[in-house]
Every structure is written in structure tokens, then in C-alpha cells.
Amino acid sequence: MSRQNRTTFGAIGLVLGLVALMLILILTAVHTVGTDADLYFKLQAKYGVLSDAGVTEGELKDIDQRMARYLLGDVGPLTENPPFNDREMAHMADCLRLFALLRKVRSRLVPWAVLLIVGGAYLLQDRRRARRCAWLAPLVLLIPLGGLAIWACADFDGAFTFIHRVLFDNDLWLLDERTDLLIRICPEEMFAAMGLRIALSSGLAMAGVTALAYIWPKMKRNGGDTWNGNRVTRRAAAQRPKTFDVGGKR
Numbered sequence: 001m002s003r004q005n006r007t008t009f010g011a012i013g014l015v016l017g018l019v020a021l022m023l024i025l026i027l028t029a030v031h032t033v034g035t036d037a038d039l040y041f042k043l044q045a046k047y048g049v050l051s052d053a054g055v056t057e058g059e060l061k062d063i064d065q066r067m068a069r070y071l072l073g074d075v076g077p078l079t080e081n082p083p084f085n086d087r088e089m090a091h092m093a094d095c096l097r098l099f100a101l102l103r104k105v106r107s108r109l110v111p112w113a114v115l116l117i118v119g120g121a122y123l124l125q126d127r128r129r130a131r132r133c134a135w136l137a138p139l140v141l142l143i144p145l146g147g148l149a150i151w152a153c154a155d156f157d158g159a160f161t162f163i164h165r166v167l168f169d170n171d172l173w174l175l176d177e178r179t180d181l182l183i184r185i186c187p188e189e190m191f192a193a194m195g196l197r198i199a200l201s202s203g204l205a206m207a208g209v210t211a212l213a214y215i216w217p218k219m220k221r222n223g224g225d226t227w228n229g230n231r232v233t234r235r236a237a238a239q240r241p242k243t244f245d246v247g248g249k250r
Contacts, residue, residue, distance in 0.1 A: 006123045011133055013120030018137035018213055020113035025205035026141070027106045029198050031099065037061075037068035039197075043190045052177075053184045059083075060185060067092070071099045088182040091172040098167060134213030138206045149199055156192050 033039065041064050044050070050057060063083050070078040070092060082089050124130055152159040164173045175183035 007126065007129065010120045010123030010125070011129055013116045014124055014130060014133040015120070015137050015140070017113050017116030017118075017120050018134065018209060019140050020109045020116060022138065022141055022202075022206050022209050024106055024109050024113060025209070026145075026198075026202040027102050027109075029201035029205065031102055031106070033194050033197050033201070034099065035068045035071045037064040039194070040064040040068065040186075040190070043193050044185060046193075047187055047189045049185055049187065049190075053181065055083075055181070055185070063181075063185065071096060073100065084182050085180065087172060088175065088180055091175070091182070094168055094170070094172060131214050134210050137213070138210050141206065145202070152192075152195060157188065160188060160191065 041061055044053075044060065044064075050060060053060060055063070066078040066083075073096075075096065078092065079089070084092065120133075121130060124133075148159060148163075151162075177183050
């Protein structure tokens with residue numbers, strides 16, 4: 001393989017590997033925030049859910065714990081004595097499938113992230129280009145995710161509706177506060193606060209991956225610094241004394 005092809009494939013592989021790693025961390029943030037029963041209750045208390053929910057504080061805490069365990073895959077506590085009606089439980093089943101899919105996608109991204117990062121770095125063998133890849137990788141995600149975040153800040157209801165229409169192929173998520181407990185204990189403000197936490201965690205994770213990739217240690221092979229070999233070669237060539245050949249004599 002030519003040097004140019006190695007550099008091209010290495011850069012593409014490294015960028016994709018870093019993107020995959022960032023996606024793993026973003027999905028982890030979504031999963032962590034979305035299955036945190038203590039966070040549910042904290043936000044519910046902040047937004048005064050108890051005054052309109054029609055349940056006691058103890059009952060609300062119990063429901064939160066059962067919802068969190070349900071989304072983690074432990075369906076028994078919520079389904080054996082459901083606090084919700086059939087429509088709400090059908091929507092919870094849709095949410096469970098989404099979280100199961102999230103876990104599956106995240107687990108399958110892990111080997112690809114490792115393979116692409118290691119393989120890309122090996123092919124690239126250039127620290128300067130690796131740093132450029134580290135800056136490029138977050139842009140691949142920031143463009144769509146940043147656009148969605150800006151939309152949510154300007155019109156959360158519109159962004160919230162769009163996300164639900166993309167994620168769900170039915171209208172079970174359209175609940176009625178008069179009849180459905182789930183919407184009373186999980187108001188829109190709660191989802192907005194959870195979304196902000198996910199965004200902040202994801203931003204920190206992406207910045208951390210970029211920083212680590214940027215300060216990537218020098219890789220040495222056969223006693224030489226292959227990552228800085230081109231620079232060393234150019235510097236040596238520039239410092240080599242020049243001679244002039246006049247009439248075949250020096």
C-alpha cells in the first residue's frame with residue numbers, strides 16, 4: 001500500500017473510531033440519565049409533581065424505582081402490579097425496546113471503536129494528522145446534535161415532538177393528564193432537565209476524547225519515533241551543510 005493510501009485510510013479509520021467512541025459515551029449518558037430513579041424523584045420534586053400527581057411521596061418513589069428497573073430490563077416489578085393503564089404500559093414497552101436497542105448498539109460499537117482507532121493510528125503514523133483527526137471527529141457529531149440542541153433551546157416542545165415521532169411508530173406517547181398518571185409524574189420540564197444533563201455529559205465526554213487524542217503519546221517502532229519521522233527527516237535535511245561542485249572539484 002502506498003504512503004498516500006495508508007495516510008488516507010488511516011485518517012478515515014481514526015476519525016470513525018473516535019466518532020464511535022464518542023457515540024458510546026453519548027449513549028452511556030442517555031442510558032445513565034434515563035434509568036436514574038433518584039434523578040426522576042429529584043426533578044419531580046423540583047417541578048412540583050406531587051401536588052398534581054394524585055399519589056403520595058412514598059408511592060411516587062416506588063413507581064420511579066420500578067420504572068428505572070423496567071428500563072434496565074427487570075420488567076417484573078412494574079408489570080406484576082402496574083401503576084399505569086394499558087395505554088401507558090404499552091408506551092413503557094416501547095421505551096423498553098428503545099433502551100434494549102441502545103444497549104445492543106453500544107455493545108456492538110465497542111469492538112469497532114477499538115479496531116478503527118488502533119488500526120487507523122497504525123496506518124496513519126503521523127502525530128500531526130492524528131491531532132487533526134481528533135479535531136475533526138467531534139464535528140461529525142456536533143453538526144447534527146448541535147442543531148438539535150439549538151432547536152430544543154428555541155422550541156423544546158417542537159423538538160420533543162419531533163424526537164418522539166422519529167423514535168416511535170405509534171401515538172401511544174400522546175397521553176392525557178386527566179387520565180394518565182405517567183404524564184403527570186413525568187412532565188415536559190422533567191424531560192428538558194434530563195436532556196440538558198445528557199447534553200452536558202455528552203459535551204464533556206466528546207471534549208475528553210478529543211483532548212486525549214490530541215495529546216496522543218508518540219509511537220515508537222524499531223527504536224525510532226515513527227509519529228514524528230517526517231518532521232525529523234525534514235529538519236535533518238534542512239540542517240545538512242550544502243556543498244557546491246565547481247568544475248568537478250569541491
